[in-house]
Amino acid sequence: MATIIDGKVISAQLLEQVAADVIEFKAKHGITPGLAVVLVGDDPASQVYVRNKVQRAEQVGIRSIKHRLDANVSQETLNDLVAELNADPEIHGILVQLPLPKHLDEDEIVDAIAPSKDVDGFHSLNVAALATGKPGLVPCTPQGSMTMLRQTLDDLTGLHAVVIGRSNIVGKPMAALLLQANCTVTMVHSRTRDIASVCRQADILVAAVGSQKLVNADWVKPGATVIDVGINVEMLDGVRKLCGDVDFESVSKVAGAITPVPGGVGPMTIANLLANTLQAAQAQMSA
Numbered sequence: 460m461a462t463i464i465d466g467k468v469i470s471a472q473l474l475e476q477v478a479a480d481v482i483e484f485k486a487k488h489g490i491t492p493g494l495a496v497v498l499v500g501d502d503p504a505s506q507v508y509v510r511n512k513v514q515r516a517e518q519v520g521i522r523s524i525k526h527r528l529d530a531n532v533s534q535e536t537l538n539d540l541v542a543e544l545n546a547d548p549e550i551h552g553i554l555v556q557l558p559l560p561k562h563l564d565e566d567e568i569v570d571a572i573a574p575s576k577d578v579d580g581f582h583s584l585n586v587a588a589l590a591t592g593k594p595g596l597v598p599c600t601p602q603g604s605m606t607m608l609r610q611t612l613d614d615l616t617g618l619h620a621v622v623i624g625r626s627n628i629v630g631k632p633m634a635a636l637l638l639q640a641n642c643t644v645t646m647v648h649s650r651t652r653d654i655a656s657v658c659r660q661a662d663i664l665v666a667a668v669g670s671q672k673l674v675n676a677d678w679v680k681p682g683a684t685v686i687d688v689g690i691n692v693e694m695l696d697g698v699r700k701l702c703g704d705v706d707f708e709s710v711s712k713v714a715g716a717i718t719p720v721p722g723g724v725g726p727m728t729i730a731n732l733l734a735n736t737l738q739a740a741q742a743q744m745s746a
């Protein structure tokens with residue numbers, strides 16, 4: 460059986476570190492880091508994530524302010540709110556929970572956030588910084604996945620990492636981080652020919668495609684480290700259950716180490732969001 464990479468344990472360690480660093484920050488600057496969380500509409504999953512972000516922020520001593528907007532809100536009103544938050548000196552981090560309702564332009568909203576306050580790391584300038592190895596704010600889920608890999612593997616140098624999925628939020632930044640860690644990186648996606656045979660070559664396999672239990676044991680090299688970023692809902696005997704992009708039951712018999720869903724990458728996302736908020740506050744104080 461594979462070693463289980465426990466996201467609850469690793470994220471708790473990170474949150475403890477952030478809480479200690481927040482105390483130091485407050486003592487040094489006499490202010491509290493502030494995070495603005497913008498939620499548009501009533502998507503139930505987004506409501507859960509936002510609630511968890513606000514709760515965790517409070518636990519580590521970060522002041523969080525939630526802005527809830529109607530699903531029909533106009534692009535202009537949303538842009539105006541972001542502009543207001545950009546100008547607020549008490550707000551060091553801003554995030555707009557995704558996905559947004561279809562009538563809104565996600566790229567425009569993300570790029571309206573000041574890059575220095577973009578704690579999701581989705582702004583074009585932060586994306587460019589990551590791609591070119593310059594300092595910036597790094598997306599939370601890939602950052603959390605890298606922490607898990609570093610705690611599991613002694614050295615990532617020269618390992619073949621295969622990333623399934625090419626989203627801007629996970630797949631592309633994950634590939635950039637793996638490249639920075641000196642992995643040999645392959646990205647596969649819906650148009651790749653024979654995905655399974657490419658995945659079977661991976662020492663590190665990252666599944667971030669949003670397709671329930673897509674990866675089965677036949678896709679995995681014995682001993683590989685598997686990071687499952689997917690969060691899908693399945694109904695089992697009428698009961699709603701979360702599962703990943705990886706078929707945990709079969710893959711955990713072949714892999715060397717694996718993240719579960721839930722309790723894997725998900726908790727790391729929120730811990731890294733708060734680490735990014737503190738990083739943003741520190742950078743703004745020294746600017």
Ligand SMILES: Nc1nc2c(c(=O)[nH]1)N[C@@H](CN(C=O)c1ccc(C(=O)N[C@@H](CCC(=O)O)C(=O)O)cc1)CN2
Nearest residue numbers: 508554555556557558579599721722723725726728729
């Ligand atoms: N603005 C953003 N929007 C979205 C992001 C993001 O990073 N920034 N990522 C996802 C959703 N997400 C955070 O927002 C997120 C998803 C899952 C978890 C998590 O802890 N999952 C738990 C299970 C939770 C449950 O019971 O439903 C787990 O995997 O153990 C945290 C954050 C899309 N949108």
